[in-house]
Amino acid sequence: MNKLIYLDNAATTKIYPEVAETIHKESVEDFFNPSALYKPSVALSVKIKNARESIKSALKAPDGELYFLSGGSEADNTALFCTRKPKGSKIIVGEGEHDAIINSANQLAMQGFDVRFAPINKDGSINVEEFEKLLDDSVSLVSIMHVSNETGAVNDIAKLVRLTRKHCPKAVFHSDGVQAFGKIKVNLRALDADLYTISAHKIHGPKGIGALFVKKGVSIKPLIYGGGQEKGFRSGTENAPAIIGFAQAVKTCLDNFDADYSKKMIFREQLMTKLVESIDGIEIVSPKENFAPNILTVAFKDVRGEVLLHDIEDYGILVGIGSACSSHHESRFKGLLGLDESHKDGIIRFSTSYENDVNDVDYIVSTIKNSLEKLTAYKRI
Structure with missing residues (x-):
């Protein structure tokens, strides 16, 4: 593991x-x-x-x-x-x-x-x-x-x-x-x-x-x-x-609010930037302003979020797909975001804490990219 x-x-x-x-x-x-x-x-x-x-x-x-x-x-x-x-x-x-x-x-x-x-x-x-x-x-x-x-x-x-x-x-x-x-x-x-x-x-x-x-x-x-x-x-x-x-x-x-807030903001910005740079077709769902520093929600193209979640879990990365996995709430909320058909099932929510290390961002992004390439290849077969 x-x-x-x-x-x-x-x-x-x-x-x-x-x-x-x-x-x-x-x-x-x-x-x-x-x-x-x-x-x-x-x-x-x-x-x-x-x-x-x-x-x-x-x-x-x-x-x-x-x-x-x-x-x-x-x-x-x-x-x-x-x-x-x-x-x-x-x-x-x-x-x-x-x-x-x-x-x-x-x-x-x-x-x-x-x-x-x-x-x-x-x-x-x-x-x-x-x-x-x-x-x-x-x-x-x-x-x-x-x-x-x-x-x-x-x-x-x-x-x-x-x-x-x-x-x-x-x-x-x-x-x-x-x-x-x-x-x-x-x-x-x-x-x-x-x-x-x-x-x-x-x-x-x-x-x-x-x-x-x-x-x-x-x-x-x-x-x-x-x-x-x-x-x-x-x-x-x-x-x-x-x-x-x-x-x-x-x-x-x-007591640790200011330091932790800054740490989470840096992690969020780095993760968002490198995801956009490395992966084609990604959509950022979270707002560009007026946002909490610990949540970044994105939509990947032509993949089910739940499938991606389980694949990257094998590499030690645990993410969410929303508040209620595979529930009525999930499908209802996806419909409210106005995503196109190719993105609406590919939602992943990254939510951080003071324990997350910005030095892990490259590993997270490369793992997701490799997983997407693998899952896309399976889909074509």
Whole structure:
């Protein structure tokens, strides 16, 4: 097996070693139920409180609550299903949203809500003009992702919020920030969104833990009922080791943000340049501006992305073909990008982390080029 080059960090990230150590330590030593009344439990509840406050501070959050949930999908479901909205009112979501949003919106449509999908541009960003046309007094909820998990396009959430406030001031605005937080600078006070989703495992934290920020004054009810944890918003015994690990991952990520951002930008630029120089017929799907530094999505000609993925995997290179391999979402999203027939099946998403080395770019490109030549030859036989 060749050296492993992991380029699917938009799917999940390798946990920071210090975070893994913290989670193990907390699991073994602080195994108590945070809701119990004895001193070790009270001390653990203080650790959870401190973790919450540190993440809120990292988000530059306005007045409001940060609720810990099981991950980004639960946070997105909670945002869509649990905001208070009149029956039959209009709900707007982006065409290119994560399946947690799309499928929740489809369920709401079945319940009688007027769900509209805001069109995206070919680079995966929201078409702002078309978005504004959907806004009127009947809109109760808007959900637009901050960064596209498919292309890395960064949406101007602050502008979209301003347009929403202008045309439908009573509407609640949610943004899925799972691919934004830790990758680009996030300032919730500046964005002014009412609800914002984040997830730990996208920033080298543990799986199974995420959070939903709810701005003060937003009317939202729980999705899960029970013992009243998280101030009654999310019942179930708190996953204290994961919560504390989440906060540590946030701190490590942001402490190294500038250096890691620069490293990922250099890797992205080198990879894009050398792919275009070395391989004929390639199309860059990701935007040329307003993009996250860690995602580069390209479309290769006359090849299936899944076949290419498996071929280069044999040489130690792991890439993605989007958020949901071989799923309805994949085929739906490909149709939104406006690619021609020769390119629409050849989408590959490269997503990097601080661990990726720019010195590997030549090997990555040459391996892909050789693989394409081999696969094209097989196709001609």
